[in-house]
Amino acid sequence: MASLFGFESLALNPIAFNLGPIEVHWYGIIIACGVMLAVYLAVREAPKRGIKPDNIYDMILWALPVALICARLYYVVFQWSYYKDNPGQIVQIWDGGIAIYGSLIGAMIVVIWFCRRRFIPVWLMLDVAAPTVILAQSIGRWGNFMNQEAFGKVTSLTYLQGLHLPHFIISQMYISGAYRQPTFLYESVWSFLGFLVLITLRHNPKLFKQGEVFLGYVLWYSFGRFFIEGMRTDSLMLLNLRVSQILSVILFIGAVVMIIYRRRNAVSPWYLEGNTSNVSL
Template sequence: MKVILFYIGDYPVRSYGLVVALAILLSLGLARYLARDTIFREHLSSFTVTAVISAIFGARMWEVLFFQWSYYSANPLEILAIWNGGLSIQGAIVGGIAAAIYYTWRHKLPFWEFVDTLAPALMFGQGIGRIACFLNGDAFGSPTGSGFGIVYPEGTIAYERYGSQPLWPAEIWEGQWDIVIFGILLAMKNKRLPKGMLFLTSQCLYALGRFSLEFLRGDTPRFLFDWTAAQWTSSVVVVVTVSILAVLVYRNRMQGRTSLLKEE
């Protein structure tokens, strides 16, 4: 666990930025593999640029507005210091979805098929990205009250708040959950499913896992029902994705019945 890995001259190479960059590159490589023999492959490089910019903006604004507004409102210049951490995955997802909607509309691509293709790569990248949070000492858990847990070193945000107390490994478990979802999506990928089901399933499962793990988090404020902003966001995501999934499944069944009637 190290915030700054090494220096190039006077320039610090931070673990957070390096791992995030690695997660993006690995996700792009996986997406290119998943999109082989499809019309989407040729669009991935240009879409990635649009998606990364939109995701970083969404991730930072989500963190500033919903997680640490009291701090950033008092230190507005710190909003630009993304190398210090403070990027919300949920905000990045919102930014990425916005980029996908815009890109598929502009290039006349089928949206649901596009995001279904990219869903496994997205979850894989999220799993790798949580390593960045661990190395940076953010997205940490609350004290475990026992000898079990992660003890963060001096120089991390976690140490500044809790000192040398063992904390729940919330960010590590979330990264592992992302990889589990990645495996589930790969198992579903070759099945005949309604368009959009792969992507919506990934978001629903992630939201359920995030909601549960937020009870262990010790770095975000809590609101009504003692829920964090991420839990409120996750609950909305679950309701929305399940509703859309129900509509897609219903339409798929109706189309299947219509096809059978035409054949008869």
Template sequence: MDTFAINPVLFEIGSFSIKWYGLILGLGALAGLMLAVQEGKRFGIKPDFFMDLLLLGAPSAIIVARIYYVAFKWEDYKDNPLSVFKIWEGGIAIYGAIIGAFICGIIYARYKGYRFLRIADIAVPSILVGQMIGRWGNFMNQEAYGGPVSEDFLRNTLHIPSFIVNHMFIVDSAIPEGAFRHPAFLYESLWSLVGLAVLFIIRRQKFIRVGEMTAAYFIWYSIGRFFIEALRTDSLAFMGPSWLASMMNGLWAPMSGLFDKGFLDPAYGNIRISQLLALLLIIAAIIFIIVRRVTGKADVRYSDPIVTTKPERNGLTADGQEIAAEAGAGKDKK
């Protein structure tokens, strides 16, 4: 058995270190920004809008992701509250990050005079790109993995490249002697890649209305997260009613022919929070689409022009022209 662990530190300068995790997250954010800027140009939205949104949204996402995680892991922090701020030690939740990003997006879009759903529809492919790339940061850190699995299953059944399989031999407190683990990060990254292609296709369809790209994102991502989350061994969980736990297990049952669930300590909980939230988001997104269609509120297409009610906050004149360009033209005439 030939295994090795990739050093999570990219390079060091004295006591200062740069980790692969941070670099990969940065690349994911940059790729998402470029995608949003490109799509925004089709609607006349200036690149600065999305750059500022990223600068505001990224810290908002990290802060709420940390709050979300700590809230469900308070027992680990209550004796040393200052450790809450040690985010470099790990402990953020992706659903918390999404909540933080959307809260920031709502406030920022309103400030700029744009309808939030118009901006969200443009941004969700970027979020998916960030998630797709960002999961490789988990790979470098050997985290967000699933339960034990045979090396043969990874190499010969799933045909996963050797550099991934080798790095998935993990030694931790649960299995001190080490074992190969499900690369849950890879499953989610590939699911996000396929989802990105799906979003690219549907946003060019004339039947898509405002808000439905965002709903499609939540449906797609949450379906994948529901099934992948059950493989993991680090899930946030709570003790819920037995009927709900049985329902969740029943919905996941079709996967049991190929995969074994990751261990979840019964003393910690019987319902994985991310699974339950994924299920609720799928239902909510479907209801959102149906209600808006039935009530006639889905009257604006995704492809329709996007207009701001506050052009002065976007460097535009009342008729949508760039102020700087107009000023420059005036100087030329003189």
């Protein structure tokens, strides 16, 4: 069946173009586009909440490299059995192998550090960034698509056609002699839906306290990631458990507890009130 339709011969080239000896990969281009769109949207929202746009630009100059390094380190640590024998490949991020959870941990550290230095409410900055981050994640998964990674278990051509997917997606899911579940697509769609929910609801008055847009993002993403991760065949493992599933459970429970605790005990302004101190302006 695969030969009849010729899908297996149509895998996309992960290299977009060459600049002399330098190969420019679609993986990097797609991730860069996601980041640029996220920054653009955050810059548009920031002044409405009393945060100077320059603070977004300054923060991203720190957050982006730290997030990238942490994303790679996270992946390498859980694949150390391979990289200890291939240390030269540790820096080869253009071939894939960066972990979203690692990047989020790194970015969170930078946001907390940066906001405390600039006297900007940390929760508010996280609220401004959260919907744009999950959109960037949605876009970034297509970098995995180009590299034929973040895929699921073996499936059939009939199943993929039943999803009414374009032929270019079906052909790209023909990996190592078999069709695979397009788990990259499931997560991309889930993340995009999360973006739509957050971007639509966050301007409703008396709905979100500061910090709850971000915590809503954590709830949404971790919930979907738990189930999608269970479909994947390339998960990072720890003691025969999927690391991302463990972290998803911890984050989901933590976000629920944090929302309940802050609603009961913390006096937090509403998200739409923004930076009431106006220190950053």
